[in-house]
Amino acid sequence: MTPTITAFERSPDSGRGLARDMRVRWALEEVGQPYNVRLLSFKAMKEPAHLALHPFGQIPTYEEGDLALFESGAIVFHIADRHAGLLPEDANARARAITWMFAAINTVEPPILELQTAKFLEGDKSWSAERLPLVMERIRKPLHPLSARLGDADWLDGEFSAGDLMMVAVLLRLRPSGILDEFPKLSAYVVRGEARPAYKRAFEAQLAVFTAASATG
Ligand SMILES: N[C@@H](CCC(=O)N[C@@H](CS)C(=O)NCC(=O)O)C(=O)O
Numbered sequence: 001m002t003p004t005i006t007a008f009e010r011s012p013d014s015g016r017g018l019a020r021d022m023r024v025r026w027a028l029e030e031v032g033q034p035y036n037v038r039l040l041s042f043k044a045m046k047e048p049a050h051l052a053l054h055p056f057g058q059i060p061t062y063e064e065g066d067l068a069l070f071e072s073g074a075i076v077f078h079i080a081d082r083h084a085g086l087l088p089e090d091a092n093a094r095a096r097a098i099t100w101m102f103a104a105i106n107t108v109e110p111p112i113l114e115l116q117t118a119k120f121l122e123g124d125k126s127w128s129a130e131r132l133p134l135v136m137e138r139i140r141k142p143l144h145p146l147s148a149r150l151g152d153a154d155w156l157d158g159e160f161s162a163g164d165l166m167m168v169a170v171l172l173r174l175r176p177s178g179i180l181d182e183f184p185k186l187s188a189y190v191v192r193g194e195a196r197p198a199y200k201r202a203f204e205a206q207l208a209v210f211t212a213a214s215a216t217g
Helices: 021-031 072-082 091-121 128-150 162-172 184-194 197-216
Strands: 004-008 036-040 061-064 067-070
Touching (some): 004 021, 004 197, 021 162, 021 197, 091 128, 091 162, 162 184, 184 197
Parallel strands (some): 004 036
Antiparallel strands (some): 004 061, 061 067
């Protein structure tokens, strides 16, 4: 059965692929699973039909027959669990890859999201400029050990896995801030992720939505 995911009808990041449908698209492309996309306006995301799928009224969601999922981490894990290619066969290596998925969304991503809050929601506050360096420092904190652990390896634990997919997707959100450039090994790691054919297909698919929306005004 072909799954259906949800994504923004109008990309708030101008098609740069930073919305979380991108990591789900990427996972589906990595395992070679075709998918449908239902595009949603911000209004539709908060309406009962979508809230029945996603209690917080967000994207992405994932529907496959009777199964409806939300949370990009859970969706990518489900895809990786049901298809070959994103999690190793060996049980311990598989557990480690899942650990890196959690590290991405539970340790590395939260301070990155804080930066977006600081810039876009708190930018007009009198204390905003004073707070920003603290937020930036909290972002850097896990990046030092992450970079050291990656070292000169291509991926975090042997072959490319769902752990790398989530980590690269999370780190990509840092690029506009310039912080990623302070960590050349992580920067190169992200570029390796972007160079994967599956990533490119996913990126083009989300960009096509933005391009079509721009053309129709
Ligand atoms: N923890 C959730 C976060 C989902 C999320 O924040 N989605 C954003 C798009 S990337 C969204 O729908 N924003 C619109 C809103 O919250 O109203 C996940 O990983 O799926």
